[in-house]
Amino acid sequence: MPVHRWIWRDADRCVQKLLRFGETEIDGGRDILRAAEVTSDSLLRRLFMVHATDEHRHGVLFRRRAATLLRALPRQAMPAFQADWLAPGGHGLDDLRVEEESDDTLLAFLHVSEKAAASRFTVYRDALQHDPATRAIFDDILHDEIFHMNYTLTQLVRISPEHHRWHLWRARLSRLWKGYLRLATAVAGVIGAVLLTVQYFIILPPFAFLAKRAQRRERPGWSPISPERNGSLKDEY
């Protein structure tokens, strides 16, 4: 909790977080809307539509609040450091291919995601004692999240009365697996970036020198296109 309080007290980080939540909610809303468009169950279609509309509204609320806070911030040349090397996950439906999911697996996924988001948003809300306006937004959203948790579970039980527990466990495991993949990808990304940066400074300087020298010889303006370039389509060069 102290860490969260510290993060949310920093106005710049608070803005960045709200903007990111805004993006995640809106992206998630689009995926749920897609689910509404592909399901053949008419009740689910209507509920997904409500859910998607809620997510979009949440995104707008986060963005508006971020914009208001941003207005109060002094203009900065550089944003504060953000730990954005780890791809956002959890509440957003990243790496989910809605078309490839069945109604029951999607409902289980949504239920687990909404539950996780609700518990996280509760922590954030409690850390925002000093900022009643932002806290009110989390309160409002948490109210919707409860509805989302309830309907996803109710509908999962309706369409899969025998196997709903299994679907929920699978969704939890899949969430864990995706979390691991996100972490592994992020670590691999950092290692890759370090290696490439090292190569950049060790291997590239002589080539950079040659490239710069060649650039100085280039004249801006028109360059003729040789007729051979209109020829073969087999080359990738």
Add this chain to the structure above:
Amino acid sequence: MNILGISAHYHDSAAALIVDGVPVCAVQEERLSRRKSDASFPLSAIEWCLDHAGIQPDALDAVVFYERPMLKFDRILTCALRAFPQSWRAFPKAMKNSLGEKVWVRGIISSHLGVPGRKVLFTEHHQSHAAAAFLTAPTRHAAILTSDGVGEWATLTVGHGERRPNGATVITLLREIRFPHSLGMLYSTFTAYLGFKVNEDEYKVMGLAGYGRPTMVDKVRQVIRRTPDGAFALDLDYFEFHTTARRSYSSRFVELFGPARNPYEPIDLESAEGQRFADCAASVQRVLEDTLVDIARALQQETGLRDLCLGGGVALNGVANARVLAESGFDRVFVPPAPGDAGCALGAALYADRIHFGNTDRDVPDHPFWGPSVDGAELKRIAGEDGQFVDELDERTLIDRTADDLAAGRIVAWMEGALEFGPRALGHRSILAAPNSAGMRDRLNREIKYREQFRPFAPVVLIEAADRYFEFPAGGTRLARFMSGVFPVRPAWRERLQAVTHIDGTARVQALERDMAPRLYTLLEAYEKRSGMPVLLNTSLNLAGEPIVNRAVEGYSTFLRSGIDVLVADQTRVMKRGSLLMKRKEDVA
């Protein structure tokens, strides 16, 4: 001969299929994946194209990718080297981005489609643009001008194309302007500076320009100067797009034009700051137009040709297109319905067919409707399940009812036939409304499109009546076929066309011929009988941040989530009945 064209990996990926020299289908990936400007490998679009034509991948004679990936990689690497050591942050990202998927296109296509690598061909990016512009245009011999942000190295090319009497086709690109000197990047940089999304929101800059005065033209000319040979060069001190992925413009750019706009703040055109942004947009718009007109005029004088084919993303700038037509000396200007990168899928396939394989030229149908068809029965089923008012009507009654709706001020979502290929809704996936009042424009902005107040809506008009309402130069109605030009609304009609008249008295008009969309044409005739004007407001059927809808169910979800009153898909008509969404939420909670 079956040839599949593919564009992918940067923005707006797409697939197009031509069979025996004639396009049979084309669709952007975003229309199937429902992710706006989807840049991923267009697997859904490819699958749909092959299904639609009823052919298996092994029946393809060639798969043509719209650019040369290794040449593009060469440019990215060279730019990183040239910007050494400032490019150290961008370098790892650029390499990971390119080496992950983008340079292995032959292998990716082979593995996805199961076609041998030798069947995979590559055109140059601007060859694809040129082919998309020339080979789809009804002209025998034309000059060609393509301009966009960047392809491999080229950012702007000029040349000419010819369909010879013996059936052979020639496209010759004569010269190019190379990265980083780019009209598209200049415009995109201002797009970012004005707080809009690059590669998506450039048209907002054009809309905003109408509210400003070009008071900063001299400043813009400081950042882009003309070269003695008639081309142009950017002063790279003002830009950062070639050295970093973080920002397009440099601190010097900010010193010159003032602080950039906060993207999360609305533009207040009443304030001095808002007016500065509008003036800035007007100034870059003016410089872009002047530069294009000069280059086109020189090309006309050089080639002596009467027709010009424009391609590349810059050809989406309708104001510039209209000036090119009026001032460059060409009699006709052709812009395809998809001049951007999506259209390159079709261009690449046509280029391979006509130039690489040397097949005889065939006329390409002059319409944009190459995508999946809408199914009215699907709408009837889902709207019926929701208890909406659903009618299935005969053609005459449907047209009459819809015309009545429009005359009564209702907003109609109109879906028919095959989906448009390209960014414009040209009558098959459109929102239609009466064009007369500013109140209608405000309602559309507020309840349906949820977008900035400064963005205009476009009209569609019967071609026979177009001159009565709009001031077209000679050849203007051709440019208006696919909404590619912006023209003045005649002053006498501006009061009655308020919803589609931009602040500067212009409109991005679509002049409709019966052959292109017969049902919409008939609807316009029916509307004329009621209102006295064969003009309707025509905007794309989508909500902010979403691609244009494809299937009936997507049209239905758009209808439910917005203030649209009536939805028509083929013969099915749905009237909105209360807020089903909120009711359902209360029931379940």
